[in-house]
Amino acid sequence: MLREIKRGAIYDIADNKAQYLLLVFFLVVGITAGTFTVSNMQSETKNALCTYAAVLFFSAKTAQLDYLRIFLSALFVNILYYGAFAWLSMTMAGIAFISVLMIVKGFCAGFAAGVLSLDFFGGGFGAILSCSLLPNIILLPCFIKAGVLSLNNSVETFKNRSIPSTARGRLKDAAPHFKRLAAVFFISILGLLIQTFVTPALIKI
Numbered sequence: 001m002l003r004e005i006k007r008g009a010i011y012d013i014a015d016n017k018a019q020y021l022l023l024v025f026f027l028v029v030g031i032t033a034g035t036f037t038v039s040n041m042q043s044e045t046k047n048a049l050c051t052y053a054a055v056l057f058f059s060a061k062t063a064q065l066d067y068l069r070i071f072l073s074a075l076f077v078n079i080l081y082y083g084a085f086a087w088l089s090m091t092m093a094g095i096a097f098i099s100v101l102m103i104v105k106g107f108c109a110g111f112a113a114g115v116l117s118l119d120f121f122g123g124g125f126g127a128i129l130s131c132s133l134l135p136n137i138i139l140l141p142c143f144i145k146a147g148v149l150s151l152n153n154s155v156e157t158f159k160n161r162s163i164p165s166t167a168r169g170r171l172k173d174a175a176p177h178f179k180r181l182a183a184v185f186f187i188s189i190l191g192l193l194i195q196t197f198v199t200p201a202l203i204k205i
Helices: 002-015 017-039 043-062 067-088 094-117 124-159 167-173 175-204
Strands: none
Touching: 002 017, 017 094, 017 124, 043 094, 067 094, 067 124, 067 175, 094 124, 124 175, 167 175
16 A cells, blocks of 8 residues: 555656646745744844744643644644635646745745744754644645646646636536545645644643
């Protein structure tokens, strides 16, 4: 089973090598921009962010967390991202704006890691591992895969722009794409579960 999944992933990357390289590039640009934004802040702002992060970690260790609320909040943001992918994939504009979405996602991840690294020697390294790295092992690959699927469908929309079709017809033609996108979305929920339940447990430890 695992061997088949690995083989399928290798074939998928080989068939969409240019798309993966492009979107990973924009994701890395966003991550770099996010970390540089934190590193170039004034010292007062850095201290305020460091204090805010410390308060959050202290609350996670001592307070009774509402895990359902945390999960639903993260799920809502995830739905917005994948909803944007679904919408952009049906338009020719998606060819450009899917890359913008990758930059935004990367910036958020890079900014969060940058804030956590402000207290690197005071537990920031463990915070980066538990709060950023662990969930993103699943979330970021899913995000990239969703981007590739949406970019490919957006390109197909551009190629077929001269073919008259109703909105219902376009949705019917895109049904296989939406099924694959939904499958990636449900896999990404595993990353959200790690973010919601595993990360707070590691913080308490």
